[in-house]
Amino acid sequence: MKALVLSGGSGTRLRPITYTSAKQLVPVANKPVLFYGLEAIAEAGIVEVGIVVGETGEEIRAAVDDGSRFGLKVTYIQQHAPLGLAHAVLIARDFLGDDDFVMYLGDNFVVGGIAPLVDGFRAERPEARILLTKVPNPSCFGVAELGADGQVVALEEKPQRPKSDLALVGVFLFTPAVHEAVRAISPSDRGELEISDAVQWMIDRRRDVRCTIISGYWKDTGNVTDMLEVNRSVLERVEAAVDGTVDEETEIIGRVRIEAGARVHGSRIVGPAVIGAGTVITDAYIGPFTAVAEDCRITDSEIEYSIVLAGASLTGVRRVEASLIGRHVTVTPAPRKPAAHRLILGDHSKVQISS
Known part of the structure; x- marks a missing residue:
């Protein structure tokens, strides 16, 4: 066959x-x-x-x-x-x-x-x-x-x-x-x-x-909705493993897999979740049903129920959820003054903005 x-x-x-x-x-x-x-x-x-x-x-x-x-x-x-x-x-x-x-x-x-x-x-x-x-x-x-x-x-x-x-x-x-x-x-x-x-x-x-x-x-x-749901289903069965580096100020709750070469500092990660090799998490919250791929940077940010692809960066962002973030994407806060959003979006993108 x-x-x-x-x-x-x-x-x-x-x-x-x-x-x-x-x-x-x-x-x-x-x-x-x-x-x-x-x-x-x-x-x-x-x-x-x-x-x-x-x-x-x-x-x-x-x-x-x-x-x-x-x-x-x-x-x-x-x-x-x-x-x-x-x-x-x-x-x-x-x-x-x-x-x-x-x-x-x-x-x-x-x-x-x-x-x-x-x-x-x-x-x-x-x-x-x-x-x-x-x-x-x-x-x-x-x-x-x-x-x-x-x-x-x-x-x-x-x-x-x-x-x-x-x-x-x-x-x-x-x-x-x-x-x-x-x-x-x-x-x-x-x-x-x-x-x-x-x-x-x-x-x-x-x-x-x-x-x-x-x-x-x-x-x-x-x-995207179905991708996130499948991600949730697979993470339900993830086995906890810490092969990367986690400092004493970090709190790990539930089934979390941190792959070799990843580094986590002063953060809180609630499983089920997966952190990819070479990724650095600093002063951040990673919530349930989140998969962060390799070589990402998440700093002073909160994210849950999401998929983050390789090389992406989130800095100073509250809060991201139910999102699919592409390879080498950079997510940062908008300037407070003037109170405006600056967007660079590809065709067929979908964006939700809190006003």
Whole structure:
């Protein structure tokens, strides 16, 4: 069995962060989202992985390399335009051959991994298995309609009037039967070959398509709110460890991981939280569910329930929360006089200002 990991999206909902970084490499608890998926694939006993990449392909290649750090053998497949998930299957035909495969969206996060799902698929071997979960906003997802027997009867991509609250999770399992389906369908109104249309094609022809409704934690990390929620979920399981330097005036409460090379002076850190290597925290408060990446500087500031990317700096700021702060960002107080805000913001930025 092989795996096909989709990492070609542009991440428009995470702009401006994704103007300069692949969305699959935005870190959760100081580890890129994509790495969690690759680890889950390895834990399921899969070795051969094809990663579909787009315009951020070089960055993905640099981060993952040949996959050996995960126990994987990685092949890169270039997708020259974002033409849909089924299109990714279409262009990966040579890599996939006649093997069964799991398709995993590189910006999705499934707590508990996929090993039981892969084992079950290997044992039962339907032609396709899709994963579903209940969501409060189904119109934002592919939505499944089930019959009285619990089997999938229809799929619809981002419907205005959803027929259920069961959304497609970004993990699919297929036999080679799916290749006929992706060749048969036409582009949707969005101009993409939708995987939901391919699965619907199989359902209409009475192929063996089954579903599993998962009750565990799943998130599509396509926006800041979901990124922060996944970060919270991962930090819930962080193990306390102090490998950096912490002075006697610092108070550490709860599960806090301070990585080697980090230095903390006269501060208060309330876990769960992670402080990256080379970061310096001085006279600051780091609150729960905060991940600070490597080589940051946080001085005389307060921050909680946030993600701070590498090289960022916060000085004299009260209080920052529910924020995603990009690489090498500098955050400082505005001058008190005149009472005005000075902003330098990229396209599609979102800013909230206390007046």
